[in-house]
Amino acid sequence: MVAKIKSGKSLIGALNYNENKVKAGKATLIAASGYMKNHEALSFFDKLFRLTDLAERNIRTKTNTVHLSLNFDVSEHMNKDRLVAIADDYMKRIGFEFQPSLVYQHVDAGHPHIHIVTTNIQADGKRISLNNIGKLVSEPARKAIEIDFGLVRASDKKKEEIQKLDIKPFEYGAADTKRGITNIVNEVTKSYKFTSLPELNAILNLYNVSADKGTKESVMFNKGGLRYWALDKNGNKIGVPIKASSIYTKPILKLLEDRFSLNDFLRKPFKENLKARIDKVRSQAISLEQFKNNLNKNNVTVIVRQNSEGRIYGLSYIDQVNKAIFNGSDLGKNYSAASIIESLQYKPTGNVATSADNIAKKATSASPNQDQPFIKQRANGLLDELLNPLDPNDTLPNQFGPKKKRKKRRKLNL
Template sequence: DIDRKHIHIVSVRVDETGKKISDSFEKKRSDAIRKELEKKYSLLPAEKQRQPENLPLKRVDYKAGDVKKQVSNVAKVVMKSYRFQSLNEYRAVLSIYGVTVEEVKGEVRGKAYNGLVYSALDRKGEKVGNPFKASLIGKTAGYDALQKRIAFSKQSMKEKAVYNRSRNIISTLLANKPDRKVFEKELAKNGISVLFRENDDKRIYGVTFIDHQEKTVFNGSRLGKEFSANVFHELFNRNGRQDSSGIDYEKQFHINNQDYQPEQESTAEAIAGIFSMEQHGDDYEELAFTNRMKRRKKKRKGFGL
């Protein structure tokens, strides 16, 4: 559904005699009737009223009601507009707008089933309200659509030039060895969000960047080793500046991108994209990080260190 006042006309499929009404060429016939009514009553033609498909995104406000509609709008626009190469990267963009998504697997009548379930998030990144199956939102936000978008993104993001804008901005900021809060704020001014993933010991094991101008989502390691999670952990931890809880969310950041327009009251929070959200289910990136650390310890023991 669309975010403006409108009406739905509902009719039955049988006439007054109980005979089924033909539905052949239904769309073409209904369009013809619509045009006749527009002409008869001097109405503005529907074609001129069509809204752009990429509506400005707003963060989901579960207190405002009609949460399914809000979640649906965010999921559909993000799926169509952004390029991401994994479910986690898709989830990272959604989180900025107060939405999260989980993959569900099962078996129906002997056949394997894969699907998606969407949920709204509060300001702390916690799930609120009831979750929604992708089938209730539409095929354009479903599992198959996600796989197609990931495949498309992988192909289109093979060119290194895709990352040039983001790499240049991030490199320039890192050259000044900023603390975490400054780094996040300066990125936001350039229309880039960053999401750090940390374990219980506050160790950064993952970093995802979202360039809202280029509509790209990528892990830091894709830019090169100098942008990996370990580099950021060492940089922020070396100077004892790991905490980012003091960010002034009331301050407005200027975004050099007209298509990226979250609601005004949450612009800074949305752009920074630094929610320390709990990753529901298995976090394979953290498991891989933990295994690497264990292997390093074993090697040290082997050398008598």
């Protein structure tokens, strides 16, 4: 089991996130603790008022929202009763036993998981400290629950294998658009190190998603807004865009820009290793397609940037091992599009030492009755003349035999 705790300042935001999932058929409210009614009889106002009533008893504490998720291994089949029992045990172990809470079962991911919405403000107005709650409180609780309920232990598998969504290129119409875009955007912005919006889009485009600021004349552009589009197989925008502010993790432009400088620092240690992999592949490739395919085998995705006329003007390299993207200019002049294409275009395609043998073979096939050693010797001579031309000043005077002496004209004395 993997437990994740997020704290915030908006109870209505956390509640709306889960209620919208319920409306879309992606979640179900399976339990409510600390409420006067059964969870099935609660209205949206009932759910919100119970939480905000406590939060208002401590107006000095701004962080009054706790949004938890408990994630289970894909091999585990969890019914509602078991999920509710685990949620109750977990809340008791982390000190939230007497806090009102709402438990939602989500069915929009590849693994079973529940979300719990509550507040850290108690009935007497005191707050429950959230400082290091994950390490000091939640982690011991998680390990104890794994043993008591016989769950797959997170320590037996990498956490990322349980937490990470198995994102694939989005197919418009095959799944809920907002959910599909949200999964991809959340995973990419969390995992990859990008330093600009074009770099982010280079990665998102691999999953048929694009971030868009709008045209320079638009209100959205002038206000620093951002929206995310689904793309079809040809890279064209399709459907209705999703506002960045409507996604729960808020991947808005300002937040992304704050990440650019940090990501630039975080990706530096992987630069030289990436250059070494590119150098190795470039020395063996004889075409751009082969260059891309061979790098892909080395876990490097090459993005070719070209204009509407098909002219290539840039290359980007995505290191899939270290989740870092670099433009060719970031790595150095030798890794730019012009340099790579030139090195591939003018790379010798054969061994000069065997050229004479090739000439001889062609000549032999054309005249099978001729003496082969003589042909090969003649081929070597022709090759030497082509590869090592002599100075014309040394050869021209002797090419036409000895120089003839000019006859002197006799002068006649008249």
